Amino acid sequence: MDVTLTPATVTGQARAPPSKSYTHRAILAAGYGGGTATVHNPLVSADTRATMAAVEAFGGRVERGDDAVTITGFDGRPDVPDRIVNCENSGTTMRLTTATAALADGLVVLTGDESLRSRPQGPLLDAIEQLGGRAESTRANGQAPLVVGGPIDGGRAAIPGDVSSQFISALLMAGAVTPDGLTVDLETALKSAPYVEITLDVLDAFGVAASGEGREWSAPGGQTYAASDGEYRVPGDFSSMSYLLSAGALAAPEGLRVVGAEPSAQGDVAIVEHLQAMGAPLRWDREAGTIDVERGALEGIEASVADTPDLLPTLAAVGAAADGTTRIVDCEHVRYKETDRVSAMADELGRMGASVTEHDDELLVHGSETDLEGARVDGRGDHRIVMALALAGLVADGETTIEGAEHVDVSFPGFFETMAELGVDVVRSD
Numbered sequence: 001m002d003v004t005l006t007p008a009t010v011t012g013q014a015r016a017p018p019s020k021s022y023t024h025r026a027i028l029a030a031g032y033g034g035g036t037a038t039v040h041n042p043l044v045s046a047d048t049r050a051t052m053a054a055v056e057a058f059g060g061r062v063e064r065g066d067d068a069v070t071i072t073g074f075d076g077r078p079d080v081p082d083r084i085v086n087c088e089n090s091g092t093t094m095r096l097t098t099a100t101a102a103l104a105d106g107l108v109v110l111t112g113d114e115s116l117r118s119r120p121q122g123p124l125l126d127a128i129e130q131l132g133g134r135a136e137s138t139r140a141n142g143q144a145p146l147v148v149g150g151p152i153d154g155g156r157a158a159i160p161g162d163v164s165s166q167f168i169s170a171l172l173m174a175g176a177v178t179p180d181g182l183t184v185d186l187e188t189a190l191k192s193a194p195y196v197e198i199t200l201d202v203l204d205a206f207g208v209a210a211s212g213e214g215r216e217w218s219a220p221g222g223q224t225y226a227a228s229d230g231e232y233r234v235p236g237d238f239s240s241m242s243y244l245l246s247a248g249a250l251a252a253p254e255g256l257r258v259v260g261a262e263p264s265a266q267g268d269v270a271i272v273e274h275l276q277a278m279g280a281p282l283r284w285d286r287e288a289g290t291i292d293v294e295r296g297a298l299e300g301i302e303a304s305v306a307d308t309p310d311l312l313p314t315l316a317a318v319g320a321a322a323d324g325t326t327r328i329v330d331c332e333h334v335r336y337k338e339t340d341r342v343s344a345m346a347d348e349l350g351r352m353g354a355s356v357t358e359h360d361d362e363l364l365v366h367g368s369e370t371d372l373e374g375a376r377v378d379g380r381g382d383h384r385i386v387m388a389l390a391l392a393g394l395v396a397d398g399e400t401t402i403e404g405a406e407h408v409d410v411s412f413p414g415f416f417e418t419m420a421e422l423g424v425d426v427v428r429s430d
């Protein structure tokens, strides 16, 4: 599906979708449990449905209700699935459940779509082998399809910290139910570190201890996952909110309110400070969970995405409409996502007339709203590229057509409906 946008102003109120990262972890944590847990306010999207299906494949039961998912877990001992585990487009699902597979007494086959089959899994496979499990890439290239099995008892594994934090999250989640517990030694400094904090936050809510700092992270073994009173509530998603808040900063002369913005461990709350630093009037009432933002005279900033890789497409798009240079640094790991997002944003914003310079670990966007021109752009089959290009389309001169707009279903299924409710003319075509 293509979506065509014309310049617009936005106003009114929008609800933040539930957090994708918290939802994945809550569903899998409940899956590791022995009893039943209800996850309230879950994100139901293509990626989280893949995690639900994986929990079912490992022997859990997942029932979807109104604004809740009820899960009966497999009690720390996953079945050997009678089917492949299809992680679709979701890196989080594949990494988290590859470690689950290492607990199975047999072999598990994990795969995904073309994008996921090109993303790095090698360090996690090596770690599982160090722990005595079997972990292979069928093409011997460190990518899915994967064949993984165990059961591992725990132990100690060394792994790089700068490819994906999901490897560490995965090993801690699985390590807690091993007999011996699991310690991860990082060979390089951790990137995307707040996502490991999200993991610890969810584990804590399920009564599971894990800890670490710097280069050593561990989960004692023999633990049981159980949510307090069998209930867990997912907070709002700040990566998804980054598009709504940026739409306000770019195009809401009368202001825009985002609700569902309660504080949590998400590193992507940094979008609030980035937009303020760029000059957008923005107020976050943490108690009420509301953020009010208005259009501002935006100027370029320097921002590190070491901890917040998913903000790169948003920052690049806003930077393209801000005056001066936006310098996005520490971004090499953003190349290992659904697509190489550094080069995708450089190319697609370039098609809209922006001047963008790409380096290995840095993206320089030389912005000016008056230079952006509507164009036909490729969403690269990547939800975040689609949503970021929609932001540029709000302020570009003329029509912007985004190809592959349906991919927003991965993390923010109602994105274009929300934009339309805020006043944007969204025209869909095949």
Ligand SMILES: O=C(O)C1=C[C@@H](OP(=O)(O)O)[C@@H](O)[C@H](O)C1
Binding pocket: 020, 021, 022, 092, 163, 164, 165, 166, 169, 191, 192, 195, 309, 310, 333
């Ligand atoms: O654990 C998670 O929920 C995520 C971790 C990050 O990936 P990396 O740790 O691979 O950078 C992030 O980009 C992804 O969208 C979600």
Ligand SMILES: C=C(OP(=O)(O)O)C(=O)O
Binding pocket: 020, 047, 089, 090, 091, 092, 093, 310, 337, 338, 384, 411
């Ligand atoms: C990279 C992302 O997710 P995942 O790694 O789960 O595919 C994302 O949501 O931007």
